Amino acid sequence: MLDPKLFRTELDYVTEQLARRGFAFDAEAYAELESRRKDVQVRTQDLQNERNSRSKAIGQAKAKGEDIQPLMDQVQHLGDQLRQAENELAEIQSSITAMLEYIPNILDVSVPDGKNEDSNVEISRWGVLPKFDFTPKDHVDLGARNKRMDFELGAKLSGARFVVLNGALARLQRAIIQLMLDTHTGEHGYSETYVPYLVNADSLRGTGQLPKFEADLFKADGNPPLYLIPTAEVPVTNIVRDVILDAKELPLKRVCHSPCFRSEAGAYGRDVRGMIRQHQFEKVEIVQVVRPDDSERAHEELTRHAEVVLEKLNLPYRRMLLCAGDTGFSSAKTYDLEVWLPGQGVYREISSCSNFKDFQARRLQARWRNPETGKPELVHTLNGSGLAAGRTLIAVLENYQDAEGRIRIPEALLPYMGGLEYIE
RNA sequence: GGAGAGGUGGCAGAGUGGUCGAAUGCGCCGGACUCGAAAUCCGGUUGACUCUUCGGAGUCACGAGGGUUCAAAUCCCUCCCUCUUCGCCA
Numbered sequence: 001m002l003d004p005k006l007f008r009t010e011l012d013y014v015t016e017q018l019a020r021r022g023f024a025f026d027a028e029a030y031a032e033l034e035s036r037r038k039d040v041q042v043r044t045q046d047l048q049n050e051r052n053s054r055s056k057a058i059g060q061a062k063a064k065g066e067d068i069q070p071l072m073d074q075v076q077h078l079g080d081q082l083r084q085a086e087n088e089l090a091e092i093q094s095s096i097t098a099m100l101e102y103i104p105n106i107l108d109v110s111v112p113d114g115k116n117e118d119s120n121v122e123i124s125r126w127g128v129l130p131k132f133d134f135t136p137k138d139h140v141d142l143g144a145r146n147k148r149m150d151f152e153l154g155a156k157l158s159g160a161r162f163v164v165l166n167g168a169l170a171r172l173q174r175a176i177i178q179l180m181l182d183t184h185t186g187e188h189g190y191s192e193t194y195v196p197y198l199v200n201a202d203s204l205r206g207t208g209q210l211p212k213f214e215a216d217l218f219k220a221d222g223n224p225p226l227y228l229i230p231t232a233e234v235p236v237t238n239i240v241r242d243v244i245l246d247a248k249e250l251p252l253k254r255v256c257h258s259p260c261f262r263s264e265a266g267a268y269g270r271d272v273r274g275m276i277r278q279h280q281f282e283k284v285e286i287v288q289v290v291r292p293d294d295s296e297r298a299h300e301e302l303t304r305h306a307e308v309v310l311e312k313l314n315l316p317y318r319r320m321l322l323c324a325g326d327t328g329f330s331s332a333k334t335y336d337l338e339v340w341l342p343g344q345g346v347y348r349e350i351s352s353c354s355n356f357k358d359f360q361a362r363r364l365q366a367r368w369r370n371p372e373t374g375k376p377e378l379v380h381t382l383n384g385s386g387l388a389a390g391r392t393l394i395a396v397l398e399n400y401q402d403a404e405g406r407i408r409i410p411e412a413l414l415p416y417m418g419g420l421e422y423i424e
Numbered sequence: 425g426g427a428g429a430g431g432u433g434g435c436a437g438a439g440u441g442g443u444c445g446a447a448u449g450c451g452c453c454g455g456a457c458u459c460g461a462a463a464u465c466c467g468g469u470u471g472a473c474u475c476u477u478c479g480g481a482g483u484c485a486c487g488a489g490g491g492u493u494c495a496a497a498u499c500c501c502u503c504c505c506u507c508u509u510c511g512c513c514a
Binding site: 038041042044045046048049051052054055056057058059060062063068071072074075076078079223224244365376 | 434441442443471472473474475481482483484493494495503504
Protein backbone atom coordinates (compact mmCIF):
# COMPACT_ATOMS: atom_id res chain seq x y z
CA MET A 1 0.00 0.00 0.00
CA LEU A 2 1.15 3.50 -0.74
CA ASP A 3 1.12 6.30 1.78
CA PRO A 4 -2.28 8.04 1.74
CA LYS A 5 -0.48 11.30 2.49
CA LEU A 6 1.28 10.97 -0.83
CA PHE A 7 -2.07 11.14 -2.58
CA ARG A 8 -2.96 14.34 -0.79
CA THR A 9 0.28 16.17 -1.32
CA GLU A 10 1.74 14.68 -4.51
CA LEU A 11 -1.28 13.59 -6.49
CA ASP A 12 0.20 14.46 -9.89
CA TYR A 13 3.50 12.74 -9.13
CA VAL A 14 1.76 9.54 -8.02
CA THR A 15 -0.53 9.49 -11.05
CA GLU A 16 2.45 9.97 -13.34
CA GLN A 17 4.50 7.24 -11.64
CA LEU A 18 1.64 4.75 -11.73
CA ALA A 19 1.20 5.44 -15.43
CA ARG A 20 4.68 4.00 -15.98
CA ARG A 21 3.20 0.65 -15.06
CA GLY A 22 0.26 1.20 -17.31
CA PHE A 23 -1.91 1.71 -14.25
CA ALA A 24 -4.59 4.30 -14.93
CA PHE A 25 -5.17 5.98 -11.61
CA ASP A 26 -8.38 7.96 -11.34
CA ALA A 27 -6.99 10.96 -9.51
CA GLU A 28 -10.22 12.91 -9.79
CA ALA A 29 -12.35 10.21 -8.18
CA TYR A 30 -9.78 9.84 -5.43
CA ALA A 31 -9.59 13.56 -4.71
CA GLU A 32 -13.38 13.72 -4.55
CA LEU A 33 -13.50 10.81 -2.10
CA GLU A 34 -10.74 12.36 -0.04
CA SER A 35 -12.47 15.71 0.32
CA ARG A 36 -15.69 13.98 1.40
CA ARG A 37 -13.66 12.01 3.92
CA LYS A 38 -12.31 15.21 5.38
CA ASP A 39 -15.76 16.77 5.78
CA VAL A 40 -17.37 13.71 7.26
CA GLN A 41 -14.47 12.92 9.55
CA VAL A 42 -14.43 16.40 11.03
CA ARG A 43 -18.21 16.28 11.50
CA THR A 44 -18.03 12.85 13.09
CA GLN A 45 -15.30 13.81 15.49
CA ASP A 46 -17.17 16.96 16.49
CA LEU A 47 -20.24 14.90 17.28
CA GLN A 48 -18.20 12.38 19.23
CA ASN A 49 -16.65 15.21 21.17
CA GLU A 50 -20.08 16.57 22.01
CA ARG A 51 -21.38 13.18 23.06
CA ASN A 52 -18.37 12.61 25.29
CA SER A 53 -18.57 15.94 27.06
CA ARG A 54 -22.33 15.71 27.56
CA SER A 55 -22.14 12.19 28.85
CA LYS A 56 -19.49 13.29 31.26
CA ALA A 57 -21.75 16.10 32.46
CA ILE A 58 -24.57 13.65 33.03
CA GLY A 59 -22.27 11.46 35.04
CA GLN A 60 -21.17 14.34 37.22
CA ALA A 61 -24.71 15.61 37.73
CA LYS A 62 -25.86 12.14 38.71
CA ALA A 63 -22.99 11.82 41.17
CA LYS A 64 -24.13 15.02 42.84
CA GLY A 65 -27.68 13.72 42.96
CA GLU A 66 -29.04 16.38 40.59
CA ASP A 67 -31.93 15.80 38.24
CA ILE A 68 -30.44 14.54 34.99
CA GLN A 69 -33.62 14.43 32.94
CA PRO A 70 -33.13 17.88 31.32
CA LEU A 71 -29.62 16.87 30.26
CA MET A 72 -30.90 13.58 28.88
CA ASP A 73 -33.48 15.41 26.78
CA GLN A 74 -30.76 17.50 25.19
CA VAL A 75 -28.82 14.53 23.89
CA GLN A 76 -31.79 12.65 22.56
CA HIS A 77 -31.05 13.19 18.90
CA LEU A 78 -27.30 13.16 19.18
CA GLY A 79 -27.12 9.39 18.96
CA ASP A 80 -28.85 9.14 15.62
CA GLN A 81 -26.78 11.91 14.07
CA LEU A 82 -23.62 10.37 15.33
CA ARG A 83 -24.48 6.90 14.16
CA GLN A 84 -25.26 8.23 10.71
CA ALA A 85 -22.02 10.19 10.52
CA GLU A 86 -20.00 7.23 11.74
CA ASN A 87 -21.55 4.92 9.17
CA GLU A 88 -20.90 7.39 6.40
CA LEU A 89 -17.31 7.82 7.50
CA ALA A 90 -16.75 4.08 7.70
CA GLU A 91 -18.14 3.70 4.20
CA ILE A 92 -15.88 6.40 2.76
CA GLN A 93 -12.84 5.07 4.54
CA SER A 94 -13.39 1.55 3.34
CA SER A 95 -13.80 2.88 -0.21
CA ILE A 96 -10.49 4.68 0.11
CA THR A 97 -8.79 1.61 1.57
CA ALA A 98 -10.25 -0.59 -1.15
CA MET A 99 -8.88 1.80 -3.74
CA LEU A 100 -5.47 1.94 -2.12
CA GLU A 101 -5.24 -1.83 -1.78
CA TYR A 102 -5.53 -2.23 -5.55
CA ILE A 103 -2.86 0.35 -6.36
CA PRO A 104 0.61 -1.08 -7.12
CA ASN A 105 3.89 0.16 -5.70
CA ILE A 106 5.75 3.12 -7.13
CA LEU A 107 8.76 2.02 -9.15
CA ASP A 108 12.34 2.79 -8.28
CA VAL A 109 13.93 5.44 -10.51
CA SER A 110 16.34 2.85 -11.90
CA VAL A 111 13.54 0.70 -13.36
CA PRO A 112 13.48 1.04 -17.15
CA ASP A 113 10.31 1.89 -19.05
CA GLY A 114 8.56 -0.83 -21.00
CA LYS A 115 5.29 -2.68 -21.32
CA ASN A 116 6.34 -6.31 -21.03
CA GLU A 117 9.24 -8.69 -20.63
CA ASP A 118 10.67 -7.69 -24.02
CA SER A 119 11.85 -4.47 -22.41
CA ASN A 120 13.67 -6.10 -19.52
CA VAL A 121 17.32 -5.17 -19.41
CA GLU A 122 20.12 -7.71 -19.15
CA ILE A 123 22.49 -6.63 -16.38
CA SER A 124 25.02 -9.44 -16.41
CA ARG A 125 25.70 -12.95 -17.62
CA TRP A 126 27.63 -15.74 -15.92
CA GLY A 127 28.98 -19.15 -16.98
CA VAL A 128 29.82 -20.93 -20.18
CA LEU A 129 26.99 -22.52 -22.10
CA PRO A 130 27.56 -26.29 -22.26
CA LYS A 131 28.37 -27.73 -25.70
CA PHE A 132 26.90 -31.07 -26.68
CA ASP A 133 27.95 -33.28 -29.58
CA PHE A 134 24.40 -34.56 -29.67
CA THR A 135 21.02 -32.89 -29.54
CA PRO A 136 20.33 -32.16 -25.86
CA LYS A 137 17.01 -33.45 -24.56
CA ASP A 138 14.66 -31.45 -22.41
CA HIS A 139 13.89 -32.43 -18.82
CA VAL A 140 10.65 -34.20 -19.76
CA ASP A 141 12.45 -36.69 -21.99
CA LEU A 142 15.32 -37.03 -19.54
CA GLY A 143 12.95 -37.58 -16.64
CA ALA A 144 10.85 -40.12 -18.49
CA ARG A 145 13.59 -42.74 -18.12
CA ASN A 146 12.38 -45.28 -15.57
CA LYS A 147 9.41 -43.02 -14.93
CA ARG A 148 11.44 -41.03 -12.46
CA MET A 149 9.46 -37.93 -13.41
CA ASP A 150 5.89 -39.11 -13.81
CA PHE A 151 3.32 -36.61 -15.03
CA GLU A 152 0.69 -39.25 -15.70
CA LEU A 153 0.82 -40.36 -12.11
CA GLY A 154 0.63 -36.75 -10.97
CA ALA A 155 -2.48 -36.33 -13.10
CA LYS A 156 -4.02 -39.51 -11.70
CA LEU A 157 -3.43 -38.47 -8.13
CA SER A 158 -4.36 -34.82 -8.48
CA GLY A 159 -4.80 -33.49 -11.99
CA ALA A 160 -2.98 -31.44 -14.58
CA ARG A 161 0.17 -29.58 -13.49
CA PHE A 162 1.16 -32.05 -10.81
CA VAL A 163 4.12 -34.41 -10.91
CA VAL A 164 5.50 -37.37 -9.01
CA LEU A 165 9.27 -37.70 -8.64
CA ASN A 166 10.75 -41.09 -7.90
CA GLY A 167 14.03 -42.46 -6.63
CA ALA A 168 17.14 -40.55 -7.56
CA LEU A 169 15.22 -37.57 -8.92
CA ALA A 170 13.29 -37.10 -5.70
CA ARG A 171 16.57 -37.32 -3.85
CA LEU A 172 18.23 -34.90 -6.25
CA GLN A 173 15.58 -32.29 -5.54
CA ARG A 174 16.10 -32.79 -1.82
CA ALA A 175 19.86 -32.45 -2.30
CA ILE A 176 19.33 -29.18 -4.16
CA ILE A 177 17.20 -27.86 -1.30
CA GLN A 178 19.81 -28.93 1.25
CA LEU A 179 22.60 -27.21 -0.65
CA MET A 180 20.60 -24.00 -0.78
CA LEU A 181 19.68 -24.04 2.90
CA ASP A 182 23.25 -24.83 3.94
CA THR A 183 24.61 -22.08 1.74
CA HIS A 184 22.28 -19.38 3.00
CA THR A 185 22.54 -20.33 6.66
CA GLY A 186 26.25 -21.16 6.64
CA GLU A 187 27.63 -18.50 4.32
CA HIS A 188 25.07 -15.72 3.97
CA GLY A 189 23.90 -15.25 7.53
CA TYR A 190 20.25 -16.27 7.22
CA SER A 191 18.42 -18.03 10.00
CA GLU A 192 16.45 -21.11 8.97
CA THR A 193 12.72 -20.95 9.51
CA TYR A 194 9.86 -23.43 9.33
CA VAL A 195 6.40 -21.97 8.78
CA PRO A 196 2.75 -22.90 8.24
CA TYR A 197 1.78 -23.63 4.65
CA LEU A 198 -1.80 -22.53 5.26
CA VAL A 199 -2.18 -18.87 6.14
CA ASN A 200 -5.04 -16.50 6.86
CA ALA A 201 -6.28 -13.63 4.73
CA ASP A 202 -4.56 -11.01 6.90
CA SER A 203 -1.18 -12.49 6.07
CA LEU A 204 -1.90 -12.48 2.35
CA ARG A 205 -3.15 -8.93 2.51
CA GLY A 206 0.04 -7.97 4.28
CA THR A 207 2.34 -9.10 1.51
CA GLY A 208 0.01 -7.94 -1.27
CA GLN A 209 -1.48 -11.14 -2.69
CA LEU A 210 -4.92 -10.13 -1.45
CA PRO A 211 -7.30 -8.67 -2.30
CA LYS A 212 -6.24 -8.36 -5.93
CA PHE A 213 -4.85 -11.80 -6.72
CA GLU A 214 -7.19 -14.18 -4.95
CA ALA A 215 -7.71 -16.13 -8.21
CA ASP A 216 -4.06 -17.22 -8.14
CA LEU A 217 -4.46 -18.88 -4.74
CA PHE A 218 -5.80 -22.19 -3.50
CA LYS A 219 -8.36 -21.57 -0.80
CA ALA A 220 -9.26 -23.99 1.96
CA ASP A 221 -12.76 -23.46 3.28
CA GLY A 222 -13.22 -23.16 6.98
CA ASN A 223 -13.80 -20.56 9.59
CA PRO A 224 -11.79 -18.50 9.02
CA PRO A 225 -10.84 -19.58 5.50
CA LEU A 226 -7.17 -20.38 4.97
CA TYR A 227 -5.05 -20.28 1.84
CA LEU A 228 -2.19 -22.47 0.69
CA ILE A 229 0.90 -20.30 0.47
CA PRO A 230 1.97 -19.29 -3.05
CA THR A 231 5.46 -18.67 -1.64
CA ALA A 232 7.15 -18.77 1.76
CA GLU A 233 7.45 -15.01 1.42
CA VAL A 234 3.94 -14.77 2.86
CA PRO A 235 4.40 -16.48 6.23
CA VAL A 236 8.02 -15.43 6.64
CA THR A 237 7.45 -11.73 5.93
CA ASN A 238 4.35 -11.75 8.11
CA ILE A 239 6.54 -12.62 11.08
CA VAL A 240 6.97 -8.86 11.47
CA ARG A 241 3.30 -7.92 10.95
CA ASP A 242 2.10 -5.55 13.70
CA VAL A 243 5.55 -5.57 15.28
CA ILE A 244 7.75 -2.65 16.30
CA LEU A 245 11.27 -4.01 15.98
CA ASP A 246 14.23 -2.83 17.97
CA ALA A 247 16.94 -1.22 15.85
CA LYS A 248 19.40 -3.93 16.84
CA GLU A 249 17.11 -6.65 15.47
CA LEU A 250 17.71 -5.35 11.95
CA PRO A 251 18.53 -6.63 9.46
CA LEU A 252 16.29 -9.62 10.00
CA LYS A 253 17.41 -12.38 7.61
CA ARG A 254 15.42 -15.59 7.21
CA VAL A 255 15.67 -18.52 4.85
CA CYS A 256 12.83 -20.95 4.45
CA HIS A 257 12.22 -24.03 2.36
CA SER A 258 8.58 -24.68 1.54
CA PRO A 259 6.28 -26.04 -1.07
CA CYS A 260 4.45 -23.34 -3.03
CA PHE A 261 0.92 -23.63 -4.37
CA ARG A 262 -0.36 -21.63 -7.30
CA SER A 263 -3.56 -22.03 -9.17
CA GLU A 264 -1.96 -20.44 -12.26
CA ALA A 265 -5.36 -18.99 -13.07
CA GLY A 266 -3.89 -16.55 -15.55
CA ALA A 267 -1.63 -19.03 -17.29
CA TYR A 268 -3.91 -21.42 -19.16
CA GLY A 269 -2.00 -22.95 -22.02
CA ARG A 270 1.39 -21.62 -20.91
CA ASP A 271 4.22 -24.10 -20.28
CA VAL A 272 1.87 -27.04 -20.30
CA ARG A 273 4.73 -29.42 -21.00
CA GLY A 274 6.94 -30.48 -18.14
CA MET A 275 7.75 -29.24 -14.69
CA ILE A 276 8.22 -25.57 -15.49
CA ARG A 277 4.81 -24.43 -14.30
CA GLN A 278 3.16 -26.62 -11.68
CA HIS A 279 0.42 -26.09 -9.13
CA GLN A 280 2.87 -27.27 -6.47
CA PHE A 281 6.62 -26.77 -6.39
CA GLU A 282 9.47 -26.55 -3.89
CA LYS A 283 11.31 -23.33 -3.26
CA VAL A 284 13.93 -21.95 -0.90
CA GLU A 285 13.06 -18.35 -0.11
CA ILE A 286 15.32 -15.72 1.39
CA VAL A 287 13.77 -12.74 3.15
CA GLN A 288 15.27 -9.60 4.63
CA VAL A 289 13.70 -6.93 6.79
CA VAL A 290 15.94 -3.87 6.89
CA ARG A 291 16.22 -0.21 7.76
CA PRO A 292 14.95 1.97 4.92
CA ASP A 293 18.41 3.37 4.20
CA ASP A 294 19.79 -0.13 3.75
CA SER A 295 17.29 -1.63 1.33
CA GLU A 296 19.03 -0.74 -1.91
CA ARG A 297 22.26 -2.33 -0.75
CA ALA A 298 20.37 -5.28 0.71
CA HIS A 299 18.67 -5.85 -2.63
CA GLU A 300 22.00 -6.19 -4.42
CA GLU A 301 23.32 -8.42 -1.65
CA LEU A 302 20.28 -10.67 -1.62
CA THR A 303 20.37 -11.08 -5.38
CA ARG A 304 24.01 -12.08 -5.12
CA HIS A 305 23.06 -14.69 -2.53
CA ALA A 306 20.75 -16.31 -5.06
CA GLU A 307 23.39 -16.11 -7.80
CA VAL A 308 25.93 -17.89 -5.63
CA VAL A 309 23.76 -21.01 -5.64
CA LEU A 310 23.68 -21.07 -9.43
CA GLU A 311 27.45 -20.61 -9.50
CA LYS A 312 27.97 -23.46 -7.06
CA LEU A 313 25.96 -25.66 -9.38
CA ASN A 314 27.87 -24.26 -12.37
CA LEU A 315 24.62 -23.37 -14.11
CA PRO A 316 24.91 -20.53 -16.66
CA TYR A 317 22.56 -17.66 -15.95
CA ARG A 318 21.88 -14.04 -16.59
CA ARG A 319 20.55 -11.27 -14.39
CA MET A 320 17.67 -9.25 -15.76
CA LEU A 321 16.34 -5.94 -14.46
CA LEU A 322 12.60 -6.03 -14.94
CA CYS A 323 11.03 -3.12 -16.77
CA ALA A 324 8.10 -1.07 -15.50
CA GLY A 325 5.42 -3.23 -17.06
CA ASP A 326 6.90 -6.54 -15.90
CA THR A 327 7.62 -5.59 -12.28
CA GLY A 328 5.25 -7.22 -9.79
CA PHE A 329 2.42 -5.40 -8.03
CA SER A 330 4.14 -4.94 -4.65
CA SER A 331 7.70 -4.49 -5.88
CA ALA A 332 9.59 -1.25 -6.41
CA LYS A 333 12.41 -3.02 -8.25
CA THR A 334 12.98 -6.61 -9.26
CA TYR A 335 15.88 -8.61 -10.63
CA ASP A 336 15.07 -11.92 -12.25
CA LEU A 337 17.74 -14.58 -12.53
CA GLU A 338 17.32 -16.71 -15.63
CA VAL A 339 19.05 -20.06 -15.96
CA TRP A 340 20.15 -21.59 -19.23
CA LEU A 341 18.06 -24.60 -20.29
CA PRO A 342 19.87 -26.34 -23.17
CA GLY A 343 16.98 -28.71 -23.86
CA GLN A 344 14.90 -25.75 -24.89
CA GLY A 345 17.71 -23.41 -25.85
CA VAL A 346 16.40 -20.58 -23.71
CA TYR A 347 17.00 -18.77 -20.46
CA ARG A 348 14.17 -19.31 -17.98
CA GLU A 349 13.36 -17.52 -14.75
CA ILE A 350 14.64 -19.40 -11.71
CA SER A 351 14.67 -16.60 -9.17
CA SER A 352 12.98 -13.28 -8.63
CA CYS A 353 14.55 -10.85 -6.18
CA SER A 354 12.52 -7.83 -5.16
CA ASN A 355 12.79 -4.74 -3.05
CA PHE A 356 9.34 -3.78 -1.79
CA LYS A 357 10.61 -0.77 0.13
CA ASP A 358 7.83 0.26 2.55
CA PHE A 359 4.91 -1.03 0.44
CA GLN A 360 4.48 -4.33 2.25
CA ALA A 361 5.59 -2.81 5.55
CA ARG A 362 2.72 -0.33 5.45
CA ARG A 363 0.18 -3.09 4.84
CA LEU A 364 1.86 -5.17 7.53
CA GLN A 365 2.33 -2.31 9.97
CA ALA A 366 5.89 -3.61 10.28
CA ARG A 367 7.99 -0.95 11.94
CA TRP A 368 11.22 -0.34 13.79
CA ARG A 369 12.04 2.24 16.40
CA ASN A 370 14.44 4.67 14.83
CA PRO A 371 16.87 5.69 17.57
CA GLU A 372 17.40 9.05 15.88
CA THR A 373 13.76 10.04 16.11
CA GLY A 374 12.60 7.71 18.87
CA LYS A 375 9.52 7.05 16.73
CA PRO A 376 8.23 3.88 15.13
CA GLU A 377 8.91 4.03 11.38
CA LEU A 378 8.16 1.59 8.59
CA VAL A 379 10.84 -0.95 7.70
CA HIS A 380 11.71 -2.08 4.19
CA THR A 381 11.13 -5.68 3.13
CA LEU A 382 12.88 -7.73 0.47
CA ASN A 383 12.82 -11.26 -0.74
CA GLY A 384 14.12 -13.54 -3.41
CA SER A 385 14.01 -17.13 -4.50
CA GLY A 386 17.22 -18.74 -3.53
CA LEU A 387 16.21 -20.68 -5.67
CA ALA A 388 13.10 -22.32 -7.09
CA ALA A 389 14.05 -25.94 -6.44
CA GLY A 390 11.84 -27.54 -9.09
CA ARG A 391 13.27 -25.39 -11.81
CA THR A 392 16.77 -25.94 -10.47
CA LEU A 393 16.18 -29.67 -10.83
CA ILE A 394 15.18 -29.09 -14.46
CA ALA A 395 18.29 -27.00 -15.06
CA VAL A 396 20.56 -29.66 -13.55
CA LEU A 397 18.99 -32.37 -15.69
CA GLU A 398 19.32 -30.43 -18.90
CA ASN A 399 22.81 -29.05 -18.28
CA TYR A 400 24.36 -32.24 -16.88
CA GLN A 401 23.00 -34.78 -19.38
CA ASP A 402 25.19 -36.98 -21.52
CA ALA A 403 24.65 -38.67 -24.88
CA GLU A 404 23.09 -41.73 -23.25
CA GLY A 405 20.59 -39.62 -21.34
CA ARG A 406 22.36 -40.11 -18.02
CA ILE A 407 22.70 -37.24 -15.54
CA ARG A 408 26.00 -36.48 -13.88
CA ILE A 409 25.56 -35.21 -10.31
CA PRO A 410 27.02 -31.68 -9.93
CA GLU A 411 30.01 -31.62 -7.63
CA ALA A 412 28.31 -29.35 -5.10
CA LEU A 413 25.51 -31.89 -4.66
CA LEU A 414 27.71 -34.97 -4.22
CA PRO A 415 27.78 -34.67 -0.41
CA TYR A 416 24.01 -34.92 -0.38
CA MET A 417 23.60 -37.85 -2.78
CA GLY A 418 24.90 -40.72 -0.67
CA GLY A 419 27.68 -41.73 -3.03
CA LEU A 420 25.64 -41.54 -6.21
CA GLU A 421 27.60 -39.86 -9.05
CA TYR A 422 25.33 -40.54 -11.98
CA ILE A 423 21.63 -41.00 -12.42
CA GLU A 424 21.55 -43.85 -14.93
C1' G B 425 -14.38 -33.41 19.05
C1' G B 426 -16.37 -32.92 24.72
C1' A B 427 -15.87 -30.07 29.38
C1' G B 428 -13.86 -25.88 32.01
C1' A B 429 -10.96 -21.19 32.56
C1' G B 430 -9.26 -16.97 30.28
C1' G B 431 -7.75 -12.91 26.47
C1' U B 432 -6.33 -5.43 29.55
C1' G B 433 -0.02 -1.13 28.25
C1' G B 434 7.18 -4.02 26.88
C1' C B 435 6.00 -7.92 30.94
C1' A B 436 3.13 -9.24 35.39
C1' G B 437 -1.53 -7.81 37.06
C1' A B 438 -5.98 -4.61 39.15
C1' G B 439 -10.36 -2.71 37.26
C1' U B 440 -17.66 -5.65 36.66
C1' G B 441 -21.74 1.03 33.74
C1' G B 442 -19.73 7.51 34.46
C1' U B 443 -14.33 11.61 36.89
C1' C B 444 -10.50 4.95 33.24
C1' G B 445 -5.97 5.36 27.90
C1' A B 446 -6.54 2.64 32.35
C1' A B 447 -4.17 1.44 39.70
C1' U B 448 0.13 -1.11 41.38
C1' G B 449 4.71 -3.79 40.63
C1' C B 450 8.72 -4.99 37.27
C1' G B 451 11.35 -3.30 33.09
C1' C B 452 13.12 0.92 30.28
C1' C B 453 14.72 6.37 29.77
C1' G B 454 16.23 11.02 32.28
C1' G B 455 17.71 13.38 36.89
C1' A B 456 19.46 13.60 42.23
C1' C B 457 22.87 11.20 45.71
C1' U B 458 28.16 8.77 44.78
C1' C B 459 35.15 9.06 43.10
C1' G B 460 32.18 5.38 40.34
C1' A B 461 28.51 1.62 40.99
C1' A B 462 24.62 -0.77 43.84
C1' A B 463 20.70 0.63 46.94
C1' U B 464 17.43 4.78 47.60
C1' C B 465 14.60 9.08 46.01
C1' C B 466 12.24 12.30 42.03
C1' G B 467 10.27 12.67 37.05
C1' G B 468 9.04 10.38 32.45
C1' U B 469 7.59 5.98 29.59
C1' U B 470 1.21 2.88 24.11
C1' G B 471 -0.02 3.47 19.21
C1' A B 472 -2.88 5.45 15.08
C1' C B 473 -5.62 9.47 13.12
C1' U B 474 -8.00 14.48 12.21
C1' C B 475 -8.11 19.71 12.41
C1' U B 476 -4.92 23.89 13.31
C1' U B 477 -4.63 31.01 13.56
C1' C B 478 1.49 25.97 14.53
C1' G B 479 0.27 27.98 20.57
C1' G B 480 -2.61 23.92 20.53
C1' A B 481 -7.55 21.42 20.11
C1' G B 482 -9.90 16.83 19.31
C1' U B 483 -11.05 11.55 17.88
C1' C B 484 -10.20 6.30 17.99
C1' A B 485 -8.17 1.72 20.08
C1' C B 486 -8.74 -2.98 26.61
C1' G B 487 -8.69 -10.40 21.18
C1' A B 488 -12.20 -9.24 16.44
C1' G B 489 -16.97 -7.78 14.82
C1' G B 490 -21.99 -6.43 16.02
C1' G B 491 -25.73 -4.78 19.80
C1' U B 492 -27.88 -2.23 24.41
C1' U B 493 -27.08 2.80 26.75
C1' C B 494 -26.90 9.80 27.35
C1' A B 495 -22.32 6.96 28.67
C1' A B 496 -19.06 0.25 27.72
C1' A B 497 -12.51 -2.51 29.46
C1' U B 498 -17.14 -3.36 32.40
C1' C B 499 -23.81 -5.68 30.12
C1' C B 500 -25.73 -8.89 25.66
C1' C B 501 -24.75 -11.73 20.90
C1' U B 502 -21.45 -14.00 17.19
C1' C B 503 -16.62 -15.36 15.97
C1' C B 504 -11.26 -16.07 16.77
C1' C B 505 -7.25 -17.32 19.88
C1' U B 506 -4.69 -19.25 24.39
C1' C B 507 -4.46 -22.46 28.67
C1' U B 508 -6.21 -26.91 31.66
C1' U B 509 -8.48 -31.63 31.05
C1' C B 510 -10.79 -36.03 28.57
C1' G B 511 -10.90 -38.53 23.88
C1' C B 512 -8.42 -39.26 19.16
C1' C B 513 -3.88 -38.89 16.54
C1' A B 514 1.70 -38.10 13.20
